[in-house]
Each structure stands twice: as C-alpha cells, then as structure tokens.
Amino acid sequence: MPKFTRKEREYQVRRAEIMTAAERVFSAKGFHKATMGEIAKESEFAEGTLYNFFKSKIDLYHSLIEEKSEELLDYLRKQVSKTGGAVEKVKCLIRAQMAFFEKNRNFFKIFVRERDSFEWMAGKDVGGRVNKVYQTHIDFVARIIKDGLKHSEFRNLNPKEAAYALTGLLNSSISRWVTSPRRGRLLAQAPSLIEIFLRGVQKSRGGKSYGRRFEESV
Amino acid sequence: MPKFTRKEREYQVRRAEIMTAAERVFSAKGFHKATMGEIAKESEFAEGTLYNFFKSKIDLYHSLIEEKSEELLDYLRKQVSKTGGAVEKVKCLIRAQMAFFEKNRNFFKIFVRERDSFEWMAGKDVGGRVNKVYQTHIDFVARIIKDGLKHSEFRNLNPKEAAYALTGLLNSSISRWVTSPRRGRLLAQAPSLIEIFLRGVQKSRGGKSYGRRFEESV
Amino acid sequence: MPKFTRKEREYQVRRAEIMTAAERVFSAKGFHKATMGEIAKESEFAEGTLYNFFKSKIDLYHSLIEEKSEELLDYLRKQVSKTGGAVEKVKCLIRAQMAFFEKNRNFFKIFVRERDSFEWMAGKDVGGRVNKVYQTHIDFVARIIKDGLKHSEFRNLNPKEAAYALTGLLNSSISRWVTSPRRGRLLAQAPSLIEIFLRGVQKSRGGKSYGRRFEESV
C-alpha cells in the first residue's frame, strides 16, 4: 500500500517543478521584478495553473523560502550531529553550509538577499515567518558555541554575538562566490574561514588580548 | 568670488532635502514599495519637482547610495589614516564603521540590504555602479590587510578573502543592532568584534593551525 | 412501455439536482458572483460534469429561470382557473403567487432581482427569453383584468397598466418579506393587498374620481 497515491505524487512533482522555476526567476530578478508570467513560462505551465498550487505570488515566494530553509537546516543539523566537540562541530557547520549553497546557488541569493527585506512585504506576518527561520539558524549556531564554552573550548564570549559573527563571515564569503562570474569550488574556501573563526574564538594560548574583554564590553 | 552662486547653493539644499526624505522612505519600505508620491510628500515637494533633480526613481535611489557611500568611505579613510600599523587601522576601521552606521541607521538598511539586489535592477548599469562602490570598499579593506601582511602583522592569508570576512563580520553585527528593537550603543560591540577578527588573522603565537594552510586551499 | 427509460429518468434526476444547487448559489450570490465551482460543490458533481447537462453558466442560469417560471405560471393558471369572476380570480392570483414564493424564496430573488438585468447578459438572446416569460405573465394578468372589464367588474382602465400595477404591488411586498430577517407568513399579507388593489380598480360606487380619466390620460 503506497503512502501516496499516484495523483498525489504527480501533484508533488508538478509543485516542485513550479518551485524550481520560481527559484530561478526569483533569484535572478528579486521578488518584485519577477512576474508570475515569467515563472509560468519558465515552469511551462499556464499562469492560472500556478494558482492551483499557490494561492498568491507572495505565498509561492514564501513557501519556497520556508521549505528550502527547512531543507538547509535539516541538512546542517544532520551533518553537525555526526561529529563531536564544539570545534569539530564548527568546522563541520562551515563545510556543510558551503556544500549546501554550492549546490543551491539560486536559493542562496533568495535566502540572504531578501532576508531582511521581508519586513516590508505583506506586513509583519510573512516577514516574521522568514525571519523566524533565520533566528532558528542563529540559535542553532549559538548553541554550538555555548557548548564549546561549557567545555572550555572557546574563550569567554557572547554565544549569540559569536553566532552572528560566524554567520556574517560565512555569508559574506558565499555571497562573493555566488556573485563572482568565475567560480572555483566554494568549499575550497572553508579552511581559511575555519582558521579565521576558530583562532578568533578559541582560548588564547598566549594570553594576549586585543581590546577590552567581553565582560567589560557589554 | 563665491565658488557657488546663491542659486546653486539653494539648488543643493533642496536636492539634499529630497535625498533625506528618500532615505527615510527607501529604508522604511525598500525600493519597490517606496513610491515617488511618498517621497514627494515627505520632502514637501511636488512629484514633478523631484524630476527636476533626479531623472528617475532609480536614479534617485542610486544617487542616494552612491553619495552616501562616498561619505562613508571618505569618513573611513580619514579616520583610518590617522593611525598607523595594520592592527591599529583594523581596530580603527571597525570602530569608525560602527560609529558611522550608528548615526546612519536608515542608510545602513539601504546599503547592506540592497547591495546585492542591484544586479537585477535596471540592468547591469545601475547594479554595476553600486557594486563598484562596494568593491572599492572591499579593496580599501584588503589594502590594509595587505599592508599588515607586508609588515608581518598578520599570518599568511588571502587579503581579499580576509577583507570579505571582516566586512561580513561587521555587517552581520550592525544588521543585528539595526534590526533589534531595543538598542544599546552599537559601538559597545566593537571590542569583541575586534578581538575575534584580530585573533583570527594575526600571526599564531602557538603555532597551532585549524585546517589546511591558506596556500593549499586556493 | 415506460415513457422514459431508466437512463433518461436518472439523467433528469441529476439535472434537477444541479438546478436545485444552482438555485441556492445564484440566489445567495447573484449571477456574477456565483461560480461554477461552487455550484459543482453544492451539487456534488465535478465542474466538468455540469457541462454535460448545460452548455454554459448562462445557459444553466437561464434554464433555471425558464423552467421554474413555467412552474410558477402553470401553478397560477391552474389555481386561477378553479374560480370564476375577475374579482375572485384576482384574489386567487394574489394568494397563489404569495403561496408559491413563500415556498420558493430563493427563486424569487432570482426571478425578480434579475428580471430586468437580463438585457445586458449575453446579448438580447437570453435577456429576451427571460423577458418573454415575464411578458407572458403580464399578459396572463392583463387578460384577467380585461375579462373583469368586459363584465363591468372593474372601472375603465388600461388592462396592461393594471397588470403592471398589480405585479409591482405584489412583488414589492414579497420582496420585503423575502429580505426581511424575521418572517411571519407571507400569505398573511394577502388580504390587505387584495383590498388595496380591488378598491383601486373596481367600479366606483360614489362616482368620485381622483384624476383625469383613463381615456384622457393615454
């Protein structure tokens, strides 16, 4: 007995085709410049058909981000859980995130570029949903840092601040790679990012410090 | 003999008023949702009048970013030039950038959020202009890093990569501050960022390394 | 030998089910706001199936009005034919019409409200068909009046004019009853309508007149 009927499976296939087309168009033009007409053409469905799958343009956009983000977060969690120790987890996280976006360049553009833009779109509601995904991600990273603190793998710093730092570091590099015309492997940049970040947060072995301590600074 | 006639000066004043209004509206709504009508009302000019100063909506937006970015870069250059040594310059850069955006929150939203979005807007032309500003900034940062390398203040790494890293680090933190509802001083976060970044890029004093070396990785 | 085969009978049953559903939906939303999708759901058939019974939405609408109107007219004719004398026939007509619509509120909304709207819908064709039903009804009423004139039961007046008057009188009261939220029996209003109309058209017994005579007025 199949979990899904043939109809349901076909429905999901078509839905996915639309989403892929939408991902292409949205990533190329941004939400506002993208038109349903273009997504229709790209997905080889009629315009009206799109509305049998998504109730509006914003719903399509938003579903796209939400579902793909889940995929990303699931992937990261799964990869990271395979290793132990905060340092190893951080390394793994960086590599996994790069690996994911190396395969999902279009989605990266949508994910990062529109992240903050959402607050104006269709009220707090949609913005809120996407932002929540982002916050979930930050919290996930912060948790890793916190564990590292507990086991004295990292020096004393604000986990959330470090999570933002790492995320910014990563996104900036990914963004550069995504935008750049000539592309080597994104993953090749993992080691240097890992090195920068881990040196940045690990316990000082020389005792030297470059500013006021975290405790004083907040 | 005045450099600018009274007329010219008045023209500049009115132009600046429009830009300030535009900054408010664009930062609150984003480029597409912002309307010329609203900018007109905000600036207390008629809609048609805006077109005596800027030839289109996109031109206004773009002029805004370009000119304000110049201001930012000038400010950063001036501040950084006051100190010597790459490490000091980096500290100074971080503090200066935070100081600038603490005073120009609205502009930050425009600067960062729309940075990459530009490639779709009105063709390569405009996107190119804004991107160029961003590239100029990256080059400026990369130059500081490179100087640090030359004087062995930093370990062996790709200056441009490090420049992207620093910029991402900074923007991520600023973004968090800008978005967050309850705001302390942004500058208070400078020390920890400085520490993370400088530890990350300075010469190892323990010889320990966290990944393959930079040389191997590119 | 049956007049209709089983197949034909089943066809008629399904057709009637659709019409009943359509009556509900059309009366609730009006022609334009009603959708084939809703009628389909209401009738528990698929959308496509409706088109096996009616060739278009407008055809369904129109068939509904036409057939139900026939039903109404048949009912009125049958009732009225049971009595003799124009005065009695008028009383009977009023009561019968009220009785019919008391049982067919939904249809009344369609019948009266859209009556005149028809001329724009899908050209003269459809409008014509419905209007013809209405004209038939008016003629039927006018014929009763005319008989009353012949037998000197009514004063000298234009039969058609009187027929319009009576119809307007009736519809206005029925409309009020249909629209009103709290409903007693519609038939309870028959006596006063009968009295108003019959006084209005019967031969004056006092010779008093309230305007120029009919003969002068047209």
Add this chain to the structure above:
Amino acid sequence: MPKFTRKEREYQVRRAEIMTAAERVFSAKGFHKATMGEIAKESEFAEGTLYNFFKSKIDLYHSLIEEKSEELLDYLRKQVSKTGGAVEKVKCLIRAQMAFFEKNRNFFKIFVRERDSFEWMAGKDVGGRVNKVYQTHIDFVARIIKDGLKHSEFRNLNPKEAAYALTGLLNSSISRWVTSPRRGRLLAQAPSLIEIFLRGVQKSRGGKSYGRRFEESV
C-alpha cells in the same frame, strides 16, 4: 470671494463627467459587466484617471447611487412639502417621482435593478449603504400615509405596507416605461396610478370590503 476655487470647480466638473459616463455604462451593462475601461473611454479620460476621483470601481458605483439618490429624495421632499394634505401629497409624490425618472432613465435602471442585488456586493457594507437610502425613502412615504391616517384621509391600514405597495406600483410602471422602446411621456401615466392607489387606500364610501380587515390580517 468665491466659495470654491477654480481648481475645485474644475475638479467637480470632471468628477461629474465621470459619473455621467459611469451612469450610462452601468445602466446599460450592470455593475459586473461594466468595465472601468469602458467608463474611461466613455468619459474620455484614461483608466488611471478614474482612480484619482474614485478609489475603486465599487466606490464609483456606490458614490453614483448615493449622490443621485440624495438628489431624488431631496427633489421629492421639496415637491411634496409644497402641498398640504396627505391625498395631495401622494398625488404630488407620484408625479414628482415620475418626473424625476423621466429625466433620469439611466439612473432608474441602476436604482431599482441593483437595489436588492447589493447584499452580495462587497459585503454588507455597501449593500447596507444603498439599502439605507431605499429604507429612508420608504419611511418618507410611510410618514405621508401615517399623516393621512391621523387626519382620517385613509382607511385603517399599515403605513409601511402601504408605502411598499405604492413604491412597487410606481416602480413597476416606471420600469415598464423605461424598458419599452417607444416612449410617450411617463407623466401621462400618473393619473391612472393616482386613481388606483388612492381608491385603494382611501376611506370606503360604500362600506364594502374585499377581504379580512387589516386589523385581523397582521
């Protein structure tokens, strides 16, 4: 010092032009079949311009009905107030209403045909507003009847019921005239309507009655 500036006057002129065009189109096609495009063409403005005067199609439609209804009611009130005695007022009312619609045929179609249709349009709100105008009218007529009752000009009947009766009577005749292709003067039909209605409601001079009394019937 003029009450209205030139600009305001010109604005009103253009607004009125749009309304007249809208009246033509709405009366010819009904609300749904009428398009903003056609109203634009008819009024010789661009489509977008209509939206400088009315915020939506429904708002235009509704403004049209509301303002023209006010005009009608004002006219009726003014005319009726010129005479004294309920009987005279009724005569005057019938003549005035006919006179008004003889000059405003297009509006009649809108006023009567869409009266009840409104409940489905855009929720209770708009339907409510138009219905209220109609109720106001009914109340106005009912008040005249009530005064007639007080002075014993009419026999004992329910004023509101009589008001509905008169309104139905009138509208039916006007509707016939409006729809009919060859038109004499509508006002020529006033005398016979007056006679029917007044005979119908005035005190019986022969004592004969045609049904149960009003008192029993409600």
Add this chain to the structure above:
DNA sequence: AATGAATGAGATTTCATTCAT
C-alpha cells in the same frame, strides 16, 4: 522653477470552459 493631474503600461488574480484520463 514648481506643480500635480493625467496617463497607460504592466502586474496580479479569477474563473468559465475544455479535454485527457
């Protein structure tokens, strides 16, 4: 130089109808 009313291209969305299964 400033105005703001007019413009119309262009986007989203609905829904009657068709047709392959």
Add this chain to the structure above:
DNA sequence: AATGAATGAAATCTCATTCAT
C-alpha cells in the same frame, strides 16, 4: 459518463513619468 487539472482571456488597480499651467 464523470472528473478536475490546466488553461488563458479579461478585469482591476498602481504608480513612474510627463507636461500644460
């Protein structure tokens, strides 16, 4: 014969831009 997914025409509304005053 019944289905309901796909279609695409058509309608409303927005807003950058123009231009007569």
